[in-house]
Each structure stands twice: as C-alpha cells, then as structure tokens.
Amino acid sequence: MQGVDAGSVEELQSRGMLVTKVGSHGVCVVWYGGRAYAVDDRCPHLGFPLHRGTVEDGLLTCHWHHARFDLCSGGTLDPFADDVRAYPVEIRDGRVLVLTPPTTDPTPALLVRLDEGLEQGLTLVTAKAVLGLLDAGAPAAEAVRRGVVFGTTHRHEGWGAGLTVLTAMANLLPQLAPADRPLALIHGLAFLSRDTAGHADRFPLAPLATKAVTPERLASWYRRFIDTRTDEAAERTLATAIGLGAADRDTTERFMFAAATDHVFLDGGHTLDFTNKAFEALEHLGWDAAPAVLPALVMQTASARRSEELGSWRHPHDLAGLARSASDRLASEGDVLLKGAGVADDEVAALAWRMLGPQSGEDPAEAVDSLLEGLHAGFTPEQAGRAVALAAGLRITRFHVQNDHGDWDVVHHGFTYANAVHQALVRNPSVDLLRGAVHGVLKVFLDRFLNVPAARLAPIGHPDLGDLDACWEAQGQVDRAGGIVYGWLLEHGDPAPVIAALGHALVAEDAEFHWFQTVEAAARQAQAWPDGSEPQALLLAGAARFLAAHTPTRRELPQLVRIATRLRRGDDLFEEM
Numbered sequence: 001m002q003g004v005d006a007g008s009v010e011e012l013q014s015r016g017m018l019v020t021k022v023g024s025h026g027v028c029v030v031w032y033g034g035r036a037y038a039v040d041d042r043c044p045h046l047g048f049p050l051h052r053g054t055v056e057d058g059l060l061t062c063h064w065h066h067a068r069f070d071l072c073s074g075g076t077l078d079p080f081a082d083d084v085r086a087y088p089v090e091i092r093d094g095r096v097l098v099l100t101p102p103t104t105d106p107t108p109a110l111l112v113r114l115d116e117g118l119e120q121g122l123t124l125v126t127a128k129a130v131l132g133l134l135d136a137g138a139p140a141a142e143a144v145r146r147g148v149v150f151g152t153t154h155r156h157e158g159w160g161a162g163l164t165v166l167t168a169m170a171n172l173l174p175q176l177a178p179a180d181r182p183l184a185l186i187h188g189l190a191f192l193s194r195d196t197a198g199h200a201d202r203f204p205l206a207p208l209a210t211k212a213v214t215p216e217r218l219a220s221w222y223r224r225f226i227d228t229r230t231d232e233a234a235e236r237t238l239a240t241a242i243g244l245g246a247a248d249r250d251t252t253e254r255f256m257f258a259a260a261t262d263h264v265f266l267d268g269g270h271t272l273d274f275t276n277k278a279f280e281a282l283e284h285l286g287w288d289a290a291p292a293v294l295p296a297l298v299m300q301t302a303s304a305r306r307s308e309e310l311g312s313w314r315h316p317h318d319l320a321g322l323a324r325s326a327s328d329r330l331a332s333e334g335d336v337l338l339k340g341a342g343v344a345d346d347e348v349a350a351l352a353w354r355m356l357g358p359q360s361g362e363d364p365a366e367a368v369d370s371l372l373e374g375l376h377a378g379f380t381p382e383q384a385g386r387a388v389a390l391a392a393g394l395r396i397t398r399f400h401v402q403n404d405h406g407d408w409d410v411v412h413h414g415f416t417y418a419n420a421v422h423q424a425l426v427r428n429p430s431v432d433l434l435r436g437a438v439h440g441v442l443k444v445f446l447d448r449f450l451n452v453p454a455a456r457l458a459p460i461g462h463p464d465l466g467d468l469d470a471c472w473e474a475q476g477q478v479d480r481a482g483g484i485v486y487g488w489l490l491e492h493g494d495p496a497p498v499i500a501a502l503g504h505a506l507v508a509e510d511a512e513f514h515w516f517q518t519v520e521a522a523a524r525q526a527q528a529w530p531d532g533s534e535p536q537a538l539l540l541a542g543a544a545r546f547l548a549a550h551t552p553t554r555r556e557l558p559q560l561v562r563i564a565t566r567l568r569r570g571d572d573l574f575e576e577m
C-alpha cells in the first residue's frame, strides 16, 4: 500500500487534526483515543470540509448539517449524508502515514448504495450512485434494471407512475445530449423512489403447478378474471403463462392488450399506457424479466375505472355504445383489417385532420367511421394508430392558453394513450388493439372543446433553438416556444436537435409525471414521420408548448445532481473565507 506523510505524531497530538492530500483528495487526519484515523476531508453530503467538524465519542460531526461519521469506518449514522471514505493509517518512525489501498471495482458497492437511495428516498445518494456507476462504465440499462426490480417489488399496487417515468427516460436517453443522460436517469429513479414511498411490498403469486393448460385457455382466463376484477386469479394465470413458458411473448402481449381494451379507455388511458411501458421496459431488460415485470400490471388493470361507467362517455353522445359497435365490426372483419397494404404518409395525416374536422368534431360516429374506412382503404394498423396519435397530439399543439390550465392534462392523456396504442400496434398488431385505437378516436372527440378556438401556430422565422431557453425562464411563452420549434423544423427538417433541446429543458426542471410522458411520446411520434414533414413539426411544437406552459420550476433536483457531479469530480464546493 502507498503511504502519504501527513505530518509528525507530535504535531497531530498537539493539534488534534491535520489535513493532507492523497492524490487530488483532501484527507482529514484525526487523533482520538490514543490513535490516528483518516477520512476524506470533503463531507459526502454537500462537500463542506470535515476538518471544521467536531470529534466526540468516536464520531466526527460535520458542522453544516450535523451528519455524524464513525471515525473507524467512515460509515455515517445519518444516511442522508452518505458514508465518507476512510483510510488506514500507520505510525512509522514518528510520522503519520495515510495509506491508500489499491482501487477495486466500485460497482457492487454502488449498486447497494443505489438500492439504499431508492429505499430511503435519498435523491443525493441515488444520484451519486448513478454517477458512480456510469463513471465505472456500467451501462445505463443496469441502473434501469435495478430500478424496475425495485419498483415492481416495493409497491403493493404494482406498476405506477414511477416505473412509467423510468421507462420513458430509458427510452429517451439515446436522444439526449450525453451531458443530460445521467440527469434523465436520476429523474426516473428519483420519481420511482417517491412513487414507492409509504407503500407496502408486493408479494407475487406463484404459477400453477402444471404445463397442461393451453395458451388459448390461459388467455381466456386472464381476460375473464380482469373483467370480473379478480386480480389474484388473473395474476396467477399470467404467472403461469409466462413463468412456465406456456405462452410466448407475442401471445402474452396480445391477450394482455385484449384485456386492457375489453373495457373502454381504462383509468383515463393509464392502464393501456402502463401496459405498453411495461413491454417497452422488457425491451431494455430482455424477456427474462417478464415474470417479475408483467404481473405487476394486474392489480391496476383489474381495478381500473372503466370509462363506460362515466357520464361523459354516455351523454350526450353514447361513446361507450359506439365503442362497442365498432368493436363488433372489427371482430367480424377479423384479420383482414390487419393486412392493409399501406398508404402514403399524406393520407395518414389527412385522416388525422379528418378526425378533427367539422364533421367528426360534431359527430363521433363519423370520427369512428373515418378510422374504419381508413383500414378498409388499405391503412396498415401502424398507420391507423399513427393517425390517431397525430390527431391527439394536435389537441396539444392547438390547445388554447385561455383554457383552464388543468386542461393541459386532459389533452395530454389523450396523446400519451394514443402514443401507447401506436407503439403497441407497431410491435404486435391485433384487432383488439384496433379497438384501443377506436377508444383513442373517441377521446380525441371528447376533448374537442379544448381546441375552441384552436391556438394558431405561427412559425418564427430563422429561429435559433437557443432562443427556447428564454421560453423556459418565464411564464406566458407557450406560443413563442411552439413557434420557434415549428419555424426551426420547417427550415431545417432534422428533429434530433429539437428532441435533444426539449429533453434538456425537461430534465432541467422538477418535472412532473405528465411532462415526462408528453416529451417522450412526442419524440416517439415525431420519429414515426419523415424528417422535415409537417406532422413531425406540429407534434414537437406541441411538446414545446406543453413544456413552456409548465416552466419554470424551483429546479431542486437538477441542483442536487449538479452538487453530486461536482462532488464526484472533486471540484471545490467550499472555499475558506
């Protein structure tokens, strides 16, 4: 072991504390109880110098927020502060030597710290663990996997907003500037930690001890048990299907989405969105994680509010009845509708505008017919889903700021739901999912008054994406943010810098659930259209408007992550006056 001379024993004994340097680290050497101890001089909480602290009863107490550290191990008695690194000390020939053990792989310890940060809601600890893991070369997917395991275990109700945000951030990560990626990951994990706080653990049910039940029967059981809200029976059925390999991925996905569309627009669209996000999470983790991930959806799906139970879906228009008759029509035509040869992108966009047009705007049956006619005319299921998602996205792009501010969430729900249906149709099209698209059309119809009058999107000429920064700093910049993005895309056509700029703005704020969903869905939908196309520009302009309507915030989480980053880099966070 290398040693650094910190001074003479006499000096240490007479002063009680010495400060030396080990590499670039300040180290505080303490004389206590007849022997020497050494710990990093930088408090792991916010970086203040520990040599300004107090030693008493074997504990070093930091003066700033009074975190206490065991002198022997550096372990903290106050977990908000994290442990401080301790060094072995040797006395040789009257000199105090601080020893530096050879470095070892920090990954196992960092994963433990990540778990502790999540368990105890300590965002700083979570942030430091994530930054350390990424510095150590661990892939972001490792932290995502840890988070998904944590979230599906420590929330009795199963899949919720936290796992959705974490998956959305995992999806968005490659499109963000490299400097924003750690922050995005920390946002997702911190949100997950808050979403599990105070919830009991979830204890999964074991599969049935048989492989004799066919996938068809398991699918039928699952839908029946969700229909009758018997979540334990549904969970055990699902566990049997995936745990014993009785049903493959495609079959499982199809029957889970069938159950999520057997009733209308479950839980304001969240159920289908959560189901889609769980399958997206499995794209990051691999199908092996399915037995842990998918059963976490069951309780939410079984207990979800069914929109046919809501007055707004029954009067003055019987939207639930329309959904039922459309479902019958889809079922009678069967797989024919899944085999469309495809149409031009212009026709897909035209269908979206037709759904918003004067006729469909007044007549929900006409809106549903427009979708079914499109399918008959050769739209692929993907194109049908994309048209609905564009129509729902345009509700945001055309949302007038004179509406109640809370109604941004109403149009957001339609858009993220439609995005989820579209993503699921891309992965694994089915007639049942087309029912989900019909529900999306009806939701777009329901929200029509939030575009009366429709906001006019005016492109700003020759804009600079840097001009967006001012839009996040002050209220009332909704239309300007939309105009900058729209104008920039019409001029340059490349969505990547815009998506990165919107992602940067998102993670720079104390963003809320719906913001993560909106930005990620807009990025997904924009990329489904050709670069330079009008729908792409309109969708991203809508996301910019949504963000600008909610910024600025206090930006506490980004500030915490900045501190964690500087602590890791060894920057000076404190200067003696």
Ligand code: FES
Residues within 6 Å of the ligand: 043, 044, 045, 046, 047, 048, 062, 063, 064, 065, 066, 067, 081
């Ligand atoms: S407890 Fe040391 S800086 Fe906060």
